[in-house]
Amino acid sequence: MSRKLLLEHINVPGINTLEVYRQKGGYRAVEKALKTLTPEEIVEEVKKSGLRGRGGAGFPTGMKWSFLAKPEGVARYLVCNADESEPGTFKDRYLMTHIPHALIEGMIVSSFALGAKVSYIYVRGEMMPQIRILEKAIAEAKAAGWLGKNILGTGYDLELYVQPGGGAYICGEETALLESLEGKRGNPRIKPPFPAIAGLYGCPTVVNNVESIAAVVPIINDGGDEYAKIGIGRSTGTKLISASGNLVKPGVYEIELGLPVEEFIYSDEYCGGIANGKRLKATVAGGSSVPVLPANLTLKYANGEPRLMSYESLSEGGFATGTMMGSGGFIAFDEDQCMVRNTWNFSRFYHHESCGQCSPCREGTGWMEKVLHKIEHGHGTMSDVDLLWDIQRKIEGNTICPLGDAAAWPVASAIRHFRDEFEWHIKEPVKSQSQNYGIANYAVPIEKAPVTEDK
């Protein structure tokens, strides 16, 4: 069994209550931080831990904290990003539902480290049940003196509020989230200035993902050095992976970074293999935005070495043969799934969620959706595949926020690895309406796969 830091007590009855959470050692980190550490020492521990942002970007959390500007007499804010909307990702919902106090404890320690007197947890609006759970947990913590004025007699004051979103994927982007928290449309801001200088209400602000903030608790309890011993290389600690799609046991798993992908998919401790005895065709390893990989490249690098669940290993080979860790939303496709249909589905998602601020994204996402719809429904032409490639290239890198890239990458990678399936849809417009392309060579081990000559 691998080590669990966040989900260790997930099955303890009543762990969602303050009482049971305390019995299991909860709020020790708050006592230790507020009574024995200075804010600078906490930031130092988080830096030592090597913790990287768990929301998707993977930026070192300690470094992000150290960028926070501290002008005299200006309020500073910590905002927790609980706008979990990346298709394939549902770990934050799981954590907040079952162990809400882990997030609240992390928020108190982190707010103290950053000097925030008021902090917000921005939860996506659809998660009303989780908002109710968090509000109840905050009320419990406040009644017990963990929040409010003069916490533990240390003179530190903190108010913690839950803010509901309104249903917009784009608000997971930190500057869009801040706009939304200010009561506006979720249009991302141009950076710089970064939120660390001018964030919420123009004040210095740190925005962190739910899982990153919860991970601060074990880091403070055991020390940054201990945390850094878990994992592999620069991918330290444990990570929550949301597993979905055609798996025997989909769900949320806490893994030590560095676990082989093959073990994660097939071992009974994790996903238990592909459902209904079918074969694996492809995976999206880190949420819908990251490149899709065929089965063979999912399990091994192009050179045949096994691929691991870590930031570095998943991106090994660049976009040519690798993908990204992203938010840890692991989606598995079995042999009956259609890559064209799925790419169309994802494109529709990005078109729906584009805020409309930048022309390449606003126009490009809709254009890609239409072309993919056409191919999927048997009306495509060969030039459509090249057109898709052209559109995605013109979106990537040309927008204010990463939604443009996120919309481009699934299309680019689907064409890169599954071009023959797109072409089959075009050559066989009738057949492709009633049957799927199947698994083709996607599962053949790399060393045996036929070599395609470059033109």
Place this chain on the structure above:
Amino acid sequence: MLKVEEQTPVQLSSELLAKFDEVKSRYPEGKEKSALLPLLHLVQAEFLWVPTSAMDQVAAYLNIQPIEVYEVATFYTMYFLKPQGKYALEVCRTGPCCLVGAEKILDHLEAKLGVKEGEVTADGLFSFRGVECLAACGFGPVLQISPEYTFYENLTTDSVDQLIEDLKNK
């Protein structure tokens, strides 16, 4: 006034305004506009949609222009700008849920309820629509029912039939 639907003006109750006061107190002085999204949720929980006259009263309450409320209400997908069924069913239709049969659930709802996506059944009880990822991909297909946003996971056509019956008899 934003013309989205023929409507008779509504009046916000004093109980609702008391809830508004509590929400407004969460933000620093001068930054009360931050309350806008939560207030619109409160309005929707009361009326099951967001009538324009309510938006105008929210604008007056926060001391902002009505357009500032309209632009937010039309940007975010959760706010209904026209009346829905008493139970508004929202089914996730994004990739991971489709891998496990979300499209079948949508087709089944359309046949079962006898209305198209976005329409309300004659008895006023139900409406449904497909929505984008609800962050429950491992438990798909899923649907949620506003205004409580209770989740129903691992749906089958049978469990959807059962759910509809239960709601009818509620």
